[in-house]
Amino acid sequence: xxxxxxxxxxxxxxxxxxxxxxxxxxxxxxxxxxxxxxxxxxxxxxxxxxxxxxxxxxxxxxxxxxxxxxxxxxxxxxxxxxxxxxxxxxxxxxxxxxxxxxxxxxxxxxxxxxxxxxxxxxxxxxxxxxxxxxxxxxxxxxxxxxxxxxxxxxxxxxxxxxxxxxxxxxxxxxxxxxxxxxxxxxxxxxxxxxxxxxxxxxxxxxxxxxxxxxxxxxxxxxxxxxxxxxxxxxxxxxxxxxxxxxxxxxxxxxxxxxxxxxxxxxxxxxxxxxxxxxxxxxxxxxxxxxxxxxxxxxxxxxxxxxxxxxxxxxxxxxxxxxxxxxxxxxxxxxxxxxxxxxxxxxxxxxxxxxxxxxxxxxxxxxxxxxxxxxxxxxxxxxxxxxxxxxxxxxxxxxxxxxxxxxx
Amino acid sequence: xxxxxxxxxxxxxxxxxxxxxxxxxxxxxxxxxxxxxxxxxxxxxxxxxxxxxxxxxxxxxxxxxxxxxxxxxxxxxxxxxxxxxxxxxxxxxxxxxxxxxxxxxxxxxxxxxxxxxxxxxxxxxxxxxxxxxxxxxxxxxxxxxxxxxxxxxxxxxxxxxxxxxxxxxxxxxxxxxxxxxxxxxxxxxxxxxxxxxxxxxxxxxxxxxxxxxxxxxxxxxxxxxxxx
Numbered sequence: 001x002x003x004x005x006x007x008x009x010x011x012x013x014x015x016x017x018x019x020x021x022x023x024x025x026x027x028x029x030x031x032x033x034x035x036x037x038x039x040x041x042x043x044x045x046x047x048x049x050x051x052x053x054x055x056x057x058x059x060x061x062x063x064x065x066x067x068x069x070x071x072x073x074x075x076x077x078x079x080x081x082x083x084x085x086x087x088x089x090x091x092x093x094x095x096x097x098x099x100x101x102x103x104x105x106x107x108x109x110x111x112x113x114x115x116x117x118x119x120x121x122x123x124x125x126x127x128x129x130x131x132x133x134x135x136x137x138x139x140x141x142x143x144x145x146x147x148x149x150x151x152x153x154x155x156x157x158x159x160x161x162x163x164x165x166x167x168x169x170x171x172x173x174x175x176x177x178x179x180x181x182x183x184x185x186x187x188x189x190x191x192x193x194x195x196x197x198x199x200x201x202x203x204x205x206x207x208x209x210x211x212x213x214x215x216x217x218x219x220x221x222x223x224x225x226x227x228x229x230x231x232x233x234x235x236x237x238x239x240x241x242x243x244x245x246x247x248x249x250x251x252x253x254x255x256x257x258x259x260x261x262x263x264x265x266x267x268x269x270x271x272x273x274x275x276x277x278x279x280x281x282x283x284x285x286x287x288x289x290x291x292x293x294x295x296x297x298x299x300x301x302x303x304x305x306x307x308x309x310x311x312x313x314x315x316x317x318x319x320x321x322x323x324x325x326x327x328x329x330x331x332x333x334x335x336x337x338x339x340x341x342x343x344x345x346x347x348x349x350x351x352x353x354x355x356x357x358x359x360x361x362x363x364x365x366x367x368x369x370x371x372x373x374x375x376x377x378x379x380x381x382x383x384x385x386x387x388x389x390x391x392x393x394x395x396x397x398x399x400x401x402x403x404x405x406x407x
Numbered sequence: 408x409x410x411x412x413x414x415x416x417x418x419x420x421x422x423x424x425x426x427x428x429x430x431x432x433x434x435x436x437x438x439x440x441x442x443x444x445x446x447x448x449x450x451x452x453x454x455x456x457x458x459x460x461x462x463x464x465x466x467x468x469x470x471x472x473x474x475x476x477x478x479x480x481x482x483x484x485x486x487x488x489x490x491x492x493x494x495x496x497x498x499x500x501x502x503x504x505x506x507x508x509x510x511x512x513x514x515x516x517x518x519x520x521x522x523x524x525x526x527x528x529x530x531x532x533x534x535x536x537x538x539x540x541x542x543x544x545x546x547x548x549x550x551x552x553x554x555x556x557x558x559x560x561x562x563x564x565x566x567x568x569x570x571x572x573x574x575x576x577x578x579x580x581x582x583x584x585x586x587x588x589x590x591x592x593x594x595x596x597x598x599x600x601x602x603x604x605x606x607x608x609x610x611x612x613x614x615x616x617x618x619x620x621x622x623x624x625x626x627x628x629x630x631x632x633x634x635x
Contacts, residue, residue, distance in 0.1 A: 003508075003512070003516065003519050006508075006512075010507035014506070014507060298506070301499065301503040304464055305492065305497055305517050305520075305564070305565075306489065306491045306492020306493070306517060306568075307488065307492075307520060308485055309485070309488070311520070398465070399464040399465075400464040403464070403499065
């Protein structure tokens, strides 16, 4: 077996240029696959974080039917009880109750419709990025008249910090119109058009008073300690909360369109990987065939002196295996280096919104152990599969014909 | 002397379009142990094909090749490989060494296939290099050996497996006259001193002069046999 290894190793360096080209072809394919997966994982991470960390949380609790048309009458009467339950659950990292009502937002100069969010400033800061999104003025304190508005809405209403805003809402249950006066205490900018143009935030107590729902709320947003939403602990929390007319849904159920986009991203990675590997396989087959045709006389001699077809098959497969190993080392080095660089610096894709989610201007790649274990194993298996065809060809060489061809 | 090879009504036909080429046609031949025989004839007469059939490198269209009583024409691929490995040594016209292996490794290769233990292999390699006059050159790769030296390594390799018979297809064709004669002397002494059986396919006068038996082949048939 040692001689077979020696033979294989020396054979692959007989034509160094061809071996280097083959190694580069396979290695760059592996590197491209690692990078593609790292970029996709990075985009998914950014998208998921944009969805879950910006405002929505990793899960939300509502009364059944509320999400369909934001019916102000469908509030959680037992919000305090649920909040107490969440506070006592060590699987839950943070939560924030919200009062949500559609209303009319008026300044002295203009009027706009929008969604009024009543939030507890302190709790909201643990769940969403509202506090970090403040670009002018101050975040919510306990003052009942303060209001945070998005920059585009401020421009539309032609107002700035300290200016007055009147909000008109329908009271819950009765439908009676109710008005309240606020002064702009802060301007936020999430970079997501939907939020920046349509949302305003006020203190939850004031919102409860205006819509007249006592201590109730319309929504409770949650974050978990385990960010893997599929984790059994996380799903157990949601399952416990899903009782009667209360529904607790994770972000995948809340935003099915984003879940679809993520699934498509995974699918496109598989397609890209398959194409890359198909091309690399053809390269390997071509390279191995060239190598075999060059040595056809040698194989004829080897078989003439008693080498069995199985032994020739093993030799060629071993050559393919060694090429795959060298290619993997090269691919891991290239893919790993680039992946690490972009993990630190991010890939500059510019600022854009995808599937309603704002992505930052530099997507950091996400490297994982799978990319450096599973992918190289796939590459080795694929190279061996691609080598099998030329190897079988070599094993079937008829000595007398091989000797004649070369003479 | 006992018979080593017997061919019985051996034929090898090739289809070339609508024509059938009878490369070997109904050849019956008997080779005794210790012979130094040359199969001779013009180019295309069928001598190399006959040698290939005798060595089990090609399958006959009809007839039998019996080597030490075994009909090799009926053997399967793997069994035939084993048979060639253990009973037949080959020397080819072109330098037929594995270029990435040294002279020693080339000689050792066939013994590795036979499963010979390391100590015996090393001992036999040294012995064979001595016999063919290549002591001190064992670590050289074929590209660093002359044509004559490469053919000596091929002879050493052919002998290393202790075969019953050595088949040599135009072994001197690519060598200059002086080197060819030196090489033939090595083979002749192996034949005389060790009783090794040699069969050549050739049209080289140097071999014909040294052969004790000449088998003339013409149009695939044995035309004439000559004992010297």
